[in-house]
Amino acid sequence: xxxxxxxxxxxxxxxxxxxxxxxxxxxxxxxxxxxxxxxxxxxxxxxxxxxxxxxxxxxxxxxxxxxxxxxxxxxxxxxxxxxxxxxxxxxxxxxxxxxxxxxxxxxxxxxxxxxxxxxxxxxxxxxxxxxxxxxxxxxxxxxxxxxxxxxxxxxxxxxxxxxxxxxxxxxxxxxxxxxxxxxxxxxxxxxxxxxxxxxxxxxxxxxxxxxxxxxxxxxxxxxxxxxxxxxxxxxxxxxxxxxxxxxxxxxxxxxxxxxxxxxxxxxxxxxxxxxxxxxxxxxxxxxxxxxxxxxxxxxxxxxxxxxxxxxxxxxxxxxxxxxxx
Amino acid sequence: xxxxxxxxxxxxxxxxxxxxxxxxxxxxxxxxxxxxxxxxxxxxxxxxxxxxxxxxxxxxxxxxxxxxxxxxxxxxxxxxxxxxxxxxxxxxxxxxxxxxxxxxxxxxxxxxxxxxxxxxxxxxxxxxxxxxxxxxxxxxxxxxxxxxxxxxxxxxxxxxxxxxxxxxxxxxxxxxxxxxxxxxxxxxxxxxxxxxxxxxxxxxxxxxxxxxxxxxxxxxxxxxxxxxxxxxxxxxxxxxxxxxxxxxxxxxxxxxxxxxxxxxxxxxxxxxxxxxxxxxxxxxxxxxxxxxxxxxxxxxxxxxxxxxxxxxxxxxxxxxxxxxxxxxxxxxxxxxxxxxxxxx
Numbered sequence: 001x002x003x004x005x006x007x008x009x010x011x012x013x014x015x016x017x018x019x020x021x022x023x024x025x026x027x028x029x030x031x032x033x034x035x036x037x038x039x040x041x042x043x044x045x046x047x048x049x050x051x052x053x054x055x056x057x058x059x060x061x062x063x064x065x066x067x068x069x070x071x072x073x074x075x076x077x078x079x080x081x082x083x084x085x086x087x088x089x090x091x092x093x094x095x096x097x098x099x100x101x102x103x104x105x106x107x108x109x110x111x112x113x114x115x116x117x118x119x120x121x122x123x124x125x126x127x128x129x130x131x132x133x134x135x136x137x138x139x140x141x142x143x144x145x146x147x148x149x150x151x152x153x154x155x156x157x158x159x160x161x162x163x164x165x166x167x168x169x170x171x172x173x174x175x176x177x178x179x180x181x182x183x184x185x186x187x188x189x190x191x192x193x194x195x196x197x198x199x200x201x202x203x204x205x206x207x208x209x210x211x212x213x214x215x216x217x218x219x220x221x222x223x224x225x226x227x228x229x230x231x232x233x234x235x236x237x238x239x240x241x242x243x244x245x246x247x248x249x250x251x252x253x254x255x256x257x258x259x260x261x262x263x264x265x266x267x268x269x270x271x272x273x274x275x276x277x278x279x280x281x282x283x284x285x286x287x288x289x290x291x292x293x294x295x296x297x298x299x300x301x302x303x304x305x306x307x308x309x310x311x312x313x314x315x316x317x318x319x320x321x322x323x324x325x
Numbered sequence: 326x327x328x329x330x331x332x333x334x335x336x337x338x339x340x341x342x343x344x345x346x347x348x349x350x351x352x353x354x355x356x357x358x359x360x361x362x363x364x365x366x367x368x369x370x371x372x373x374x375x376x377x378x379x380x381x382x383x384x385x386x387x388x389x390x391x392x393x394x395x396x397x398x399x400x401x402x403x404x405x406x407x408x409x410x411x412x413x414x415x416x417x418x419x420x421x422x423x424x425x426x427x428x429x430x431x432x433x434x435x436x437x438x439x440x441x442x443x444x445x446x447x448x449x450x451x452x453x454x455x456x457x458x459x460x461x462x463x464x465x466x467x468x469x470x471x472x473x474x475x476x477x478x479x480x481x482x483x484x485x486x487x488x489x490x491x492x493x494x495x496x497x498x499x500x501x502x503x504x505x506x507x508x509x510x511x512x513x514x515x516x517x518x519x520x521x522x523x524x525x526x527x528x529x530x531x532x533x534x535x536x537x538x539x540x541x542x543x544x545x546x547x548x549x550x551x552x553x554x555x556x557x558x559x560x561x562x563x564x565x566x567x568x569x570x571x572x573x574x575x576x577x578x579x580x581x582x583x584x585x586x587x588x589x590x591x592x593x594x595x596x597x598x599x600x601x602x603x604x605x606x607x608x609x610x611x612x613x614x615x616x617x618x619x620x621x622x623x624x625x626x627x628x629x630x631x632x633x634x635x636x637x638x639x640x641x642x643x644x645x646x647x648x649x650x651x652x653x654x655x656x657x658x659x660x661x662x663x664x665x666x667x668x669x
Contacts, residue, residue, distance in 0.1 A: 075521035076492070145539050171526040174485035175544035259490035259530035261522075269526035276490075280532050284393030284492035284518055 050301065057294035068295060074261050074277075076285075081292045083299065085261050089271035090303070093182045093257065094246035096267075101186035101246075102239050105193025109235075110223055112194075113201040126198070133191035141255030144184045149175055149256075152183070156268050173268035176258035181271075184252050189242035196241065200234020201227060233315050240311030247304050250275040274300040355629060360388040361395020361408030362494050363533065364552055365431055365613045368648045369408065372641045376633055383629060392494040393518065399616055405626060407616040410494020411518065412595045424619030426667045427594045429612035430637055432585055432651040434553040435499050436576045436609075438561040440541050441465065441480065448473045451567040451608070455507035457548060458486055459514075460523040465546060473573075480546070483527050487540050487549030490530035492519040498611040499550045505599035506608075550609075553581075554649025568608040569600050580607035581651035588612070590660045610651065617668045627669050634665045 020028070060068075064081060071082015108129060112122050156173035163169045173179065204227055212222040228235070258270020259280065278293055278300070285293055366389035373385040390398070392409040399407035400420045408430075418425045437454060439447060449457075450473045456462045462469060466479040489496045497518045504511040514520035522528060531540040534555045541547045541561055548564070553576050556563050565573040574580045584606035588596050598610055615634075621627040638661060642652040653661065 073521060076519055077515055077517040077521070080521075142539075145543050149543060172483070174483065174527060174529065175487075175540055175547065176529050176531065254490065254532050255536060259532075260524055260526075260528055262524040262526070264526065266526065270529040280491040281519070283391035286393065 050298075053294050053297050053301065057291055057298050060288070060291035060295045061298075064292070064295070068292075069299065072261070072263065076289050079288070083274065083277070083296050085263050086272050086274045086277050086296070087299065087303075088263055089178070089257065090247060090273040090275070090300070092271065093178060093185055093253065093273055094243055096178070096182035097185035097189055097246045098239065098243050099186075100182065101189040101242055102193055104186070105190050105238070105242070106197050106228075106235060108190070108194045109197035109201055110228070113198055114219075114223060114227070129194050130191050132187065133195075137188070137249065137251040138255075140184050140188060141252040144180050144252065144256045145176070148183060149173075149180050152180060160268060167265040168267050171264070171266040171269040176256050176270055177268050178257065178264075178271045179267040181253050181257040182267075184256055185246050185249060188249060188252065189245050192245060193235075193238045193242045196238030197231070197235045200231035200238070203234070204230050236311065236315045240308060240315070243307055243311070244304055247300070247307065248275055250279045254279055274303075354382045354384060355625060356384045356386065357405040357626060357629060357633075358386040358388075359395070359406040359408060359615070360390045360398045360404050361616075362392045362410045362613055363389035364392075364410050364433060364494050365408060365650070367554055368431055368641075368644065368650050371644055371648065372637050373633075375640070375644075376636050385633065391491070392497075393492065396616070405621075406618075406630060408614065409616060410611065410613045411497045412614045413616055421618065423621075424667075426617045426619050426664060427614045428617065428634060428661050428664060429590070429594055429596075429653065429657060430615050430634075430661075431642070431645060432581065432610060432612045432653060433649075434576050434581045434607055434610050434651060435495060435502075435550050436553050436556045437548055437564040437566065438538070438541050438551050438556045438559075439548040439564055440545055441562065442545065444477055444479070445562055447477070447562065447564045448573045449564045449566055451506045451569075454564070454566065455503045455510045457484055458488070458503065458522075459507075459509060460486070460525050460528060461509075463527065473567075482546040485544055485547040486528045487537050487544070487547050488522055488528065488530050489519075489537065489550075490532045492517075493533075494518065494613070495534065495550065495552060496520070499609065501597060501599045502609045552649070557649040566608050568604075568606050569602055570604045570606070572604055574605065574607045576607055578646050578651060580605055581610050582654065584608070584610040585612075585651060585654050585657070588654065588657060590657055594661070594664060612653075612657075619667050620669055624669070631665050631668050634668075635662070638662055 060081075064071075068082060069087065070084055071080070072084050073080045073082050075081075111117070112126055117125070153173055153175075156169075156179060159169045160172045208226065208230060209222060212226040217226065253273050254276035257273055257276060259272050259276055260270035261272055262269070264271065274296055278297055281289065281293055366387070369387050369389075373387055377383055377385055387408070392411055395404070395407035396409055396413055396417055398404045400417060412427055413425060437449065441447065447470075449470070453462060453469050453473065456469070463484060464481065465484055466481045471477075471479055497516065500510070500514065500516045500520055503514075504516050514522060522530075529540065529544075531537045531549075534551050537549045537551050538555050538559045538561065541549050541551075542559060553563075556576075563576050565575050568574050583603050584598060584601040587601045587603060587606070588598060590596055594614070596612065600608060601610060617630060621630070638653070638658050642658070645652040
């Protein structure tokens with residue numbers, strides 16, 4: 001064994017290029033088939049999950065049907081189930097989070113990539129923002145309850161008192177509600193958006209920036225009119241990922257959103273989301289309720305899938321129209 | 326074909342992890358597992374820890390998944406015993422062919438915790454608090470509340486009701502009580518581990534006992550129902566409730582024991598006290614049960630479980646007060662001890 005090894009080493013030293021040995025070919029084949037099977041296995045896994053969830057949900061889908069999506073009552077005792085308030089809450093909270101988190105995320109990415117800061121500070125800030133992604137969602141929830149809500153309650157109640165006629169401020173904030181939930185959610189998706197946008201911005205060839213300056217643009221003109229549009233594909237990708245995360249986020253929302261089964265435009269009234277509904281009701285669900293919850297899971301899965309597809313379409317569209325210019 | 330090869334590899338890897346796991350668990354140890362209610366979890370975990378420490382080689386695992394999940398595990402024979410706040414229904418018992426022995430192990434009170442600064446003592450008549458949870462009484466300075474609390478300056482602020490978001494045995498006990506004292510509640514939300522709560526913007530829901538406790542502590546003007554032990558630990562204000570005899574009773578060990586003294590256990594050990602009699606009785610009390618099979622495959626496990634029950638009935642009951650639970654009355658302890666002999 002050892003002699004054959006040293007032989008091989010000698011050979012490698014003597015000749016720079018050798019044809020692949022049978023062993024190399026074998027290793028290569030194994031590696032290739034492993035990677036292929038792993039790639040297919042993820043697909044298989046998704047199909048299996050959909051099959052399993054859908055299969056469990058099937059009796060409930062047959063029984064409740066489309067009314068499930070438009071009903072507003074959740075009453076296991078009477079067997080009445082509807083998830084319109086949850087669908088609404090899921091979209092409302094995620095969109096709010098996307099606007100807030102998206103805006104700040106992209107702004108941070110611009111700030112950290114366009115030489116506003118010395119390089120060392122840039123790196124420190126970047127890793128701190130990425131650290132936000134490592135905080136467990138329960139901690140976010142607790143932080144929301146103990147720090148954020150007491151902080152924003154006076155502001156929210158002042159808004160309600162002075163601008164109560166605006167539908168967004170039509171109720172006062174007593175504690176958990178849509179707005180604190182969306183705020184925490186936006187912080188949770190911030191690192192995703194910021195990191196991907198940063199990568200997209202730093203991937204722009206420096207020639208483009210130089211060309212823009214060469215044409216006499218100011219720094220902000222260059223950033224807003226040249227760099228951001230060029231990086232738009234990556235930034236969109238980051239936003240879609242962030243939105244996907246917001247849709248599926250569970251624990252922090254379950255603690256902060258108020259879990260109240262109602263449809264309201266008000267930012268300060270409690271609401272509910274699909275993921276929170278699922279997490280909170282599974283442990284004690286009866287057999288039929290489990291099927292109904294699986295139905296809700298199918299809906300959530302479908303929403304996430306739809307968002308990702310729409311995101312892909314937007315990205316490819318923006319890429320094509322970018323090419324035309 | 327390629328996938329086949331991978332599957333083989335994966336199976337071998339899995340098998341290896343299981344083998345090493347199994348080796349670590351083997352030896353002379355006996356391990357029994359249980360799952361179920363979270364309401365008695367603080368005291369159960371203390372019991373099991375103390376018991377395991379006193380008996381070398383015995384490990385009792387208890388997972389507080391919730392009463393419903395515990396019963397499901399029990400029916401599927403995934404655990405050796407279960408725990409439930411809502412006992413077990415006849416339909417559920419019928420699914421266990423070995424037979425089921427239910428044993429009440431400890432009792433607890435459910436309190437109405439509230440957050441009003443400067444008002445450490447608040448009296449709530451039995452005509453008022455169901456209406457608060459129905460969303461009919463909306464402000465703290467409502468005349469109905471003021472009438473029961475002369476001399477207390479109640480703030481002019483909305484009442485925020487905090488309820489359980491997850492389905493729970495605590496909600497079951499609480500709604501059973503509300504249905505017994507309020508016909509509006511009975512014909513409205515009714516009894517259940519989750520009910521159809523009235524929805525308005527001052528009705529919020531939090532997960533688990535600790536979630537509600539945290540929300541109440543952080544929300545001025547809120548009120549919610551939690552287990553006495555949690556309220557005691559968190560040092561929140563607890564309302565005095567009007568009992569069946571018309572007296573206002575503060576939640577305490579004595580008041581709980583007075584309420585439990587009314588209990589007479591039937592053969593199947595299921596007894597509810599939706600609105601107990603007695604001048605000193607606190608109105609919302611409940612037993613919580615463990616569920617055992619009547620016949621175990623391994624007689625050693627059955628003997629161990631009987632011994633564990635005996636420990637809980639003697640030393641275990643002494644820990645109740647410190648942890649915010651109510652010990653079983655002597656006649657109940659006797660009945661449970663006798664019934665535990667059915668675990669074979």
